[in-house]
Amino acid sequence: AQSVTQLDSHVSVSEGTPVLLRCNYSSSYSPSLFWYVQHPNKGLQLLLKYTSAATLVKGINGFEAEFKKSETSFHLTKPSAHMSDAAEYFCVVIIEGSGNTGKLIFGQGTTLQVKP
């Protein structure tokens, strides 16, 4: 069965410093992995997705993630944090089956705090 584990429930960085949000996955298949972001009192928005093409995936707002099969990881990074990056981030895996089911499994989320 597919699953994701976000290793940190809360990450705090200073504005202008790098961001690292960690995610490990478990999957019997070659997984499709995603990062979604949720700003306070808002719905979720897709940041980026990995679907077995390039292992380094670039997303919106300067975020990127690298798929590492040997480490079963899909960590999210950004070189320089901005105050507007403060939000909840979810690592997500899609349940594979007959065809693209669209059933997403969400991690528990990582709250990113950005200090001035």
Place this chain on the structure above:
Amino acid sequence: DAGVIQSPRHEVTEMGQEVTLRCKPISGHNSLFWYRQTMMRGLELLIYFNNNVPIDDSGMPEDRFSAKMPNASFSTLKIQPSEPRDSAVYFCASSSSVRRETQYFGPGTRLLVL
């Protein structure tokens, strides 16, 4: 495009009352998903529809919950009777059939059952 529209944005009700949450997906999307978000359980998929047909309702917690999609532009999630443990944020999301993994979320309905 207005995005996914949910109503109401906030709902406060008393235990035992019926609650109906509404969702209008993005025009042209033919997959629709209902999620529930709580501190304890995180984000859970309740049910999803494809072309107005319920495909998987294994996430629906119990018979008190029901969902319908009478047409491509409207869906409801009903709780009857409501209980305090149903208090949560309920999200609706839609996607195209080609890119079901790319889901567009509504702003959510924050439900409080007293």
